[in-house]
Amino acid sequence: MEKYKEFFKADRFAAHAGVELLEVKPGYARARMLVSKEHLNAGGVCQGGALFTLADLAFAAVANSHDQLTLSINANITFLRSVKEGYVYADAIEVFNHHRIPFIEIKLTDETGELIVVMTSSGYRKK
Amino acid sequence: MEKYKEFFKADRFAAHAGVELLEVKPGYARARMLVSKEHLNAGGVCQGGALFTLADLAFAAVANSHDQLTLSINANITFLRSVKEGYVYADAIEVFNHHRIPFIEIKLTDETGELIVVMTSSGYRKK
C-alpha cells in the first residue's frame, strides 16, 4: 500500500488537483479530492477535467495493483450531478482482471453519498 | 469571440492547467495547452486528466457557441499516443448541432501534427 501511495505521489497533475490516494488493494482503490474554487469551471461547478483526474488516478491505482504496468486505452465518463464544494470520493473496482485488457469501473460520490459521476475504462497491460 | 474568451477565462481549473482558448466560432473551437512537468503522471507522461481538461474546454467552447447554455452529459476519450512536452492542440467540431442534445468531436494533436487523443461528447442544452 505504502509503495503505491509513494508511486502515485509522483503524479504531479493529480497532486496539483488535490487528489489523495486513500487505499489500494488488488482489485480496489479509493481516492478523494476536496473541491475548492480552484476546481470550478466558468459555470461555477467543478470542472469535468478535475473529476476526470480524480477518477483517472483511482483507475491507475487499481489497474496497477497487480505489479504490472497498465495504461489507459480509453475512458467513458458520464456526469450525473454537479458538485461545487466538499470532498468527492472515487471508488474504483477492477471488474475484469484480464492479463492484457482489464476493465475498471469508477464511481464518484459526494460527501452525502450521492453518485455524481460514473466512469468505465479499459486498460492495457504491457508485457 | 472576445466574450467567449472572457467567459472561459473564468474556468479556473482549465486556466490552472494552462489551457488557452485560441478560437471560437459557431460549430468550431480551438484551444491549446503547453505540457510541462506539472502535467505529468507517475509514469512520466502527460496525465489523462490534463488532456481531458484541454478537450473539455474545447468542447464547452464549441457547445456554447450558439448562445445557449450547454452542459456535458458524457465523454468518451481514447488515448492513442502519449506526450511529454510541448503544445497540445484541441480542435473541437460540433458534428451535430441539435437543439437539445448536440454531439461534438474533439481531436488532440501534438506540435508535429500527430493525433494523440480522440474524444466525443454529447451535450445537453437547457431551455
Place this chain on the structure above:
Amino acid sequence: MEKYKEFFKADRFAAHAGVELLEVKPGYARARMLVSKEHLNAGGVCQGGALFTLADLAFAAVANSHDQLTLSINANITFLRSVKEGYVYADAIEVFNHHRIPFIEIKLTDETGELIVVMTSSGYRKK
C-alpha cells in the same frame, strides 16, 4: 409487467434475434437470448451486434419503466469474454433515474454467471 412484455414484442429486430424480456419493474429489467449458429460472426463467436441488441432491449425496458417515453442517446459497450452458445442474460439497472437524462448500466452474463459484456447508456426522456 404484461403491458411491457406486450409492448416489447413489437420490437421486431430484437424478437428476430431471439431476445426475450423476462422481467421489468421500475428501475430494473432482465432479458435473455439463446445464442445459436444464427448469432455467430465470421470468427465463430456471438456477433457484437447480437449482444448489443440484447443489451439494448434491456436498456429500453428499464428506461421506459416509468411510463415516459425514453430514447437512447448513446451506449458504451465493452466486450470482456466471447460466447458461442447457450443463454446470455442481460440485467439492466437504472443507476440514475433523472427526469430528462437517465443513466442505465447493463451487464451480460453467460449460463455459468461469467460476466461477458458491460454496457452503459444515457437515455433522453421526451416531454
Place this chain on the structure above:
Amino acid sequence: MEKYKEFFKADRFAAHAGVELLEVKPGYARARMLVSKEHLNAGGVCQGGALFTLADLAFAAVANSHDQLTLSINANITFLRSVKEGYVYADAIEVFNHHRIPFIEIKLTDETGELIVVMTSSGYRKK
C-alpha cells in the same frame, strides 16, 4: 477484396440483418443495410442493435484489413437521428493503425447523406 467479402459472408448474424460489405481496403471499409420492417423496434424506428450490427461489420472489415486478426475491445455509439426505411451506409476509417490497439471511427448515413450514427471502437490485435 474478394477474400474479405467471402470471409464476412460467414458473419451469419450480420448477413441475417441484411448487412452487405461493399468495399474493403487497408484502412477503409464501407457496408450498407436496407432497413425494412424487420429492423424496427417497438417505437417504429430502426433498432439500435441493427445499426450497431452494421457499424460493427464495417469495423471488423477495416480492423482486419491488414491480415491480422483483430477483435473489438469496446465501442461507443451515439444515435443522432432515427431512420425508418431505406439504405443506411457505414463508412469505417482506421484513424490509428496501431500494431496492437487500433482505433476506428464509423459513420452511418442515410440515403440523403444525413449522419445518423457515429461509433468509435478500439480493437485488439492478437499476436
